[in-house]
Amino acid sequence: MGRLIVFSDLDGTLLDHDTYDFSPALPAIARLKERGALLVLASSKTAREMSPLYKALDLSPAPMIVENGASFVRAEQVAGVSVGEMDSYHKIRMVLAQLQAPFQGFGDMTVAEVSAVTGLPTEAATLAKARQFTEPGLWQGAPDALPAFETALAEHGISARHGGRFLTLSFGGTKAGQMAQVLKDHGPATTIALGDAPNDAEMIATADYGVVIRNDHGPGLPAFETEDRILRTSLPGPTGWADAVMRLLDQIPKDEGARLG
Incomplete structure (x- = not known):
């Protein structure tokens, strides 16, 4: 019971894999808002990178889960997101320099190269870095x-997680872990991911x-293991996203996941 909270990946999910378009999902997002649900963006993208989309979709008071679950940003912090503390990132870059493995990170790429590999325009690629x-x-x-590279990273406390496009290195934290933190602030809730x-x-x-x-x-x-409660879409990207959300909203009773007073 409690509020309905939807946690959504971006690239290839809410956003089209090639064009980053989200317009097919807008009717479903409008219906979520009508129901008083929170839509929490959960991505490997940076806070600065996600902030324009968050504002365009008017997602306050929802937080954002950023950088593949390494942290989350509360609604009141979104307007002022900045690069801030970079110790974790610098430590990862130091380990990569030590290992000298054939791994090309965003830190090894120019803005133009990040733009080319992601399909992002120059301004967005700058935020991605x-x-x-x-x-x-x-x-x-x-x-x-x-596997040997991943083992070497693990010896330094760094995990490597496979996403839709990239191998992402971090000192821990997952989307599921941050999901639990969000629920501490906004629960109890019925959740969709x-x-x-x-x-x-x-x-x-x-x-x-x-x-x-x-x-x-x-x-x-x-x-x-819980496949019986997993919905798999036949359509990709935001079209599949919208179809799935609409179907679930038809299925979930309106008094389940309603806005708390």
């Missing part, structure tokens, strides 16, 4: 050498209603 906690990038070595990649799996499995968005550009997600 403003990292505080994590380093996404591309493994450029032999596939069978990747939507995603398309392995780094979304824990968040999807943790929610009351999990949604796997069709992904034609990555490995997708295998069956869950």
